[in-house]
Amino acid sequence: MSLFDPLVLLLVAAGLYMAWNIGANDLANAMGTSVGSGALSIKQVIIIAGIFEFGGAVLFGKRVTSTIAKGIVPIDSISAIDPHLVAIGMLAAILAAGFWITLATFYNLPVSTTHSIVGAVLGFGLTAGYYGMIGYSEIKWDVLTKIVGSWLVSPLLGAVIAYIIFTLIRYFILQKTDDPYIIEKKFVVLQTMTACYIAFAHGSNDVANAVGPIYAGLNSLDMAGVSVPLWVMVLGGIGMVVGLATWGYRVIETIGTRITELTPTRGFSAEFATASVVVLHSYSSLPISTTHTLVGSVIGVGLAGGLAAVDLSVIGKIVVSWIVTVPVAALTCALIFAGLLGVGI
């Protein structure tokens, strides 16, 4: 099987689109908080994000990528029937997730790329079960339960950690100072570090959403081994950085001008908490939403009395997006997969 097989090319192209999308939106969201607090200029943020996002993806992204590729659907059983099935199914998964994400972006819904791709991959597995390629019980429900559980835990954990960090800063630093503005200036340096940290964390977790399906396809076509090939991770990293540079900077700009309330001490607390939670999950091979974790962390800072006004109605919107995203992405993927099989690809 050659790399220039149309199916492989399509899969890679779809994966790149997904990576572009993630860079343009999710990464921009994570980085926007550093611009909003005035810690960094947009140019600086893009350079930092480019380097560390890429580093996170290439150096620390393989675990979650394996989960997306092999952790949910038993691709080995499916490729035993026909190696092309996995590539087609994963192509359907990326297309479904990409479609749902594009729609959500159009309507400004807080939908996560992670949730979409996990839902879509599950849809592929369920369709494979429907066609009798695998038994429904072969889908790794225990892993899926862990993943969905981590979606609930990660924003909560972000909130708790951010609450603790900001409370400490408040108690030991802000309340003892004569001039809080000097403290904020000092935190600019620390926030530059957390900006790198959050970009690294984001890269390590979210690259999987784009390259997980590519790897699964390549793996069953015998073009990739047990470990994810470096060039696949590099491709994902490049896709996300290009997304940030070509579209994401506008998102950063919008976010930066709107969240001036998030001063360096607050931004530091939220970013440090978010990055730590995300890296922890990357280490545990669990795909989570960086944006939702960041929202949790910001609420944590708010609960610690650090923000002038926090809108809690966003929690409801996020919960709804959880409930809707998985079934919708799964169903869309099933339809695309069935359609692709139907036209005889």
Next chain:
Amino acid sequence: MIKKEYIRSVLNVFASSPFKPLVMHANKGGDCVRKLNESLQAYCNGDMEKVEALNKEIDVIEHEADVIKQTIRSELSSSIMLPVHANDLLNFLKPQDSISDDAQEVAFWLTVRRLEAPDEIRVGFNDLMNKTLETVELYEDLVSTLGELLETSFSKRDVEDTLVLVTKVEEMEHQVDIIEKELVKQIFRNEDAIGALGVYHLARLVRGIGDIADKAEHAADRLRTMVLRR
């Protein structure tokens, strides 16, 4: 709701802060009282044209203050989490809004009748107005400390600084009360020279100016509750 920016973002969690508009709103009240001070000077000098002109200017500023107040209220839906109780914030916004309302009313009452009174009454009015303006300007300083309070997330030291200013506003309002009572007595002592209608008009003006300081004191008191009861 964000209009068509085509992003899925963390923005939704950030609500607009009511505290900056609160400071702006307090300053609108201050602007009204500063204009009223000018108007009263003109009134004492018999320059009724200027009094009319300033009355219109104060109407405009008072309306701007109302718009800010409405914006603050409309943006404080039940899902917004603030570092203070939202009810306390609204309770303090109300008397603060009355500062410009009361200034507007006095400005109007200045336009309806010329001043026919002995010099000692003019001096009394000047004293009353000056002390009231001082009270309101001190109140503006008090509200502007909210920025620092938020910055340090209500550090003990900053809360204490704020509370000291509250007490100062209250003391100054008490001095306004004293001047107010003395002026009313003076007006009645000069009843023969001023006439019954004049007494009614002047007493009403005195009451109106005194009310402005009252409202500043009232708002300062509510602000204290807001800061302490977090």
